[in-house]
Amino acid sequence: MPAAKLNLKIDQGATFRQTLDWKANGVAVNLTGFEARMQLRQPIDSPTIIHELTTANGGITFTELSTGKFELFISHIDTAGFNFSTCVYDLEMIAPNTDVTRLIEGTITLSKEVTR
Template sequence: MAGTYRLKIDQGATLNRPLRWLHDGEPKDLTGAEARMEIRTAAGGTLIHRLDTSNGGLVLGAEAGTILIRIPAAISSTWRTFQGVYDLEIVFPDETVVRLLQGPVVISAEVTTGE
């Protein structure tokens, strides 16, 4: 069962959110795994952004069990303030898929635009 985590993203700022997957107190070995995540307006709604290990939006730390969520400021600056949902899935080499996290995502409006 996926854990629930509220993800807050500041519009116009770089997001580097590190996570660590522990299983029975030990880091989960993510060697050879891939990850994917989508941010949507609602479940089944409009896709706002897709992150995965191939596009660099998600970086896995192998034996350390770390997962880094990366969204550049150039991407988040194009989003409008909204509340939506996301989930994060890990795909292991044997094709087992684990939905690790899910929950609400909130985009906080940028006030300082640098213009």
Template sequence: MTAATLPLLIEQGATFEHELDVEDDGGPVVLTGYAARMDIRPCAGSATLLHHLDTRAGGITIDGPAARITLLIPSAVTATFAWTSAVYDLLLTAPSGREQFLIEGPVTVKPGVTR
């Protein structure tokens, strides 16, 4: 499966939450036992890590039977984002250890006005 492209918009100073329902041609993909991790970097190949999410350290939750992945970045964290554009990808790890990229794309941080 090739990763789907999905642009993400994060509003600086607000909680970012995005739910993904994972499906293939046969319908929902049961994700029980899966893990996931996601890096946000200035560009592909960059050594600079702007933000990291994963199922172990936090920021990504997987509801296996519902085939749903939720990404979450608290407002206290988005308030610190001093960058406005970057790229990301989300890597899924199956219980067997097989890894595949699910989504990728640009990330835009919309600067906040209200403090």
């Protein structure tokens, strides 16, 4: 199954939280034993990672394992340091058997901060 397209917006200098859920054929995927990773880059083939979210670094949290719910998180300190207009990302789920599913992908638009 190809990755779903989801474009995101981040407010520079504000905490970013995005709650999502993973369903396959309308049924929630049980996230027990899964890991997740997500990288922001600009352009897509850049060797430089703007920011990385993982289950290991706390950027991705599984909030309800049995119902496939998870949250993306970037602190206000990190978003304050962002200096792009748009970038690209994708989010991959790694199953306990090491199969990788690219779940979502898209662009991120940064809304520049006025008050700082």
